[in-house]
Each structure stands twice: as C-alpha cells, then as structure tokens.
Amino acid sequence: MTATDPALTALAQSWCALSLLHGRIEARIERALQTKHDLSAREYSLLDVLSRQHDGDGGHLQMKQVADAVVLSQSATTRLVTRLEDRGLLERYLCPTDRRGIYTNVTEAGLKLLEEARPTNDAALRAALDEAAKNPELAPLVRVVETLKAPVPA
Numbered sequence: 001m002t003a004t005d006p007a008l009t010a011l012a013q014s015w016c017a018l019s020l021l022h023g024r025i026e027a028r029i030e031r032a033l034q035t036k037h038d039l040s041a042r043e044y045s046l047l048d049v050l051s052r053q054h055d056g057d058g059g060h061l062q063m064k065q066v067a068d069a070v071v072l073s074q075s076a077t078t079r080l081v082t083r084l085e086d087r088g089l090l091e092r093y094l095c096p097t098d099r100r101g102i103y104t105n106v107t108e109a110g111l112k113l114l115e116e117a118r119p120t121n122d123a124a125l126r127a128a129l130d131e132a133a134k135n136p137e138l139a140p141l142v143r144v145v146e147t148l149k150a151p152v153p154a
Contacts, residue, residue: 025128032124037117047114
C-alpha cells in the first residue's frame with residue numbers, strides 16, 4: 001500500500017470522521033461538566049468507573065485496569081486520582097489481603113457529585129450526537145454509536 005492508495009485514503013477519511021465525532025462529543029461534555037460541576041470529563045469518567053467497583057472477587061480494580069478504562073497512562077491516572085482525593089471525592093486504602101495493593105474508592109461526596117453530574121453528562125452526550133447527526137459524514141457514525149452495547153470485560 002502507498003500513501004496514494006484509494007483504500008488507505010478512504011480508511012484515513014473514516015478515521016478522521018471518527019476522530020472528529022469523538023472530539024466534538026468530548027468538548028461538549030467537557031464544557032457542560034466544567035460549567036455546572038467544576039469537573040472535567042476525565043474526572044467524571046474516573047468517578048464513574050470507580051463507582052462501579054464492588055466487594056468480592058474481581059470487585060476492586062487495579063490501577064492498570066482503571067487507567068485502561070479511562071484511557072490514560074498509569075502515571076496520569078495516579079495524578080488524576082490524587083487530584084480527586086485532594087478534593088475529598090476519592091480515598092485510597094491498603095488491600096487487606098495484599099499490603100502492596102492500594103484500592104481507590106469513591107467517597108460519599110464523590111458519589112453525590114457523580115449523581116448530580118450524570119444527567120449533565122448524558123444531556124451533553126445526547127446534544128453532541130444530535131448535532132453530529134445533522135452532518136451527512138458523521139450521521140452513519142452516530143447511528144453506530146447509538147446501537148453499540150458496552151463491551152463485556154474479558
């Protein structure tokens with residue numbers, strides 16, 4: 001394949017459309033969450049992921065799993081956890097069975113903020129998708145997003 005290969009050009013154009021849709025959605029959500037809840041989209045995502053943890057087998061996520069879920073490096077995730085911990089939205093504690101492991105839980109204040117922010121996130125997502133659906137190049141991607149189911153963890 002060469003840089004002028006029509007298939008590559010079509011693939012690159014498709015990737016650009018997907019990237020554009022993602023950027024528009026993320027920007028809309030970011031503005032809404034910052035304005036109404038002083039929360040970034042990444043912070044919201046981290047609170048959301050950690051709020052889904054539970055006690056029992058496989059209930060608590062390792063930092064690598066959390067980093068993968070919020071699409072950040074482990075070091076960036078650790079800095080994000082620290083910022084939210086400093087705000088009283090998260091807390092860390094040692095794993096009771098492995099003193100080397102550290103768990104992160106959402107505090108009551110974090111759960112309250114997440115509950116308040118969820119409708120804002122959902123409304124911004126819906127508005128971004130509705131706006132993108134008006135663009136003929138993005139409309140097919142919007143339809144795909146609207147029909148996707150969340151992947152089941154392996």
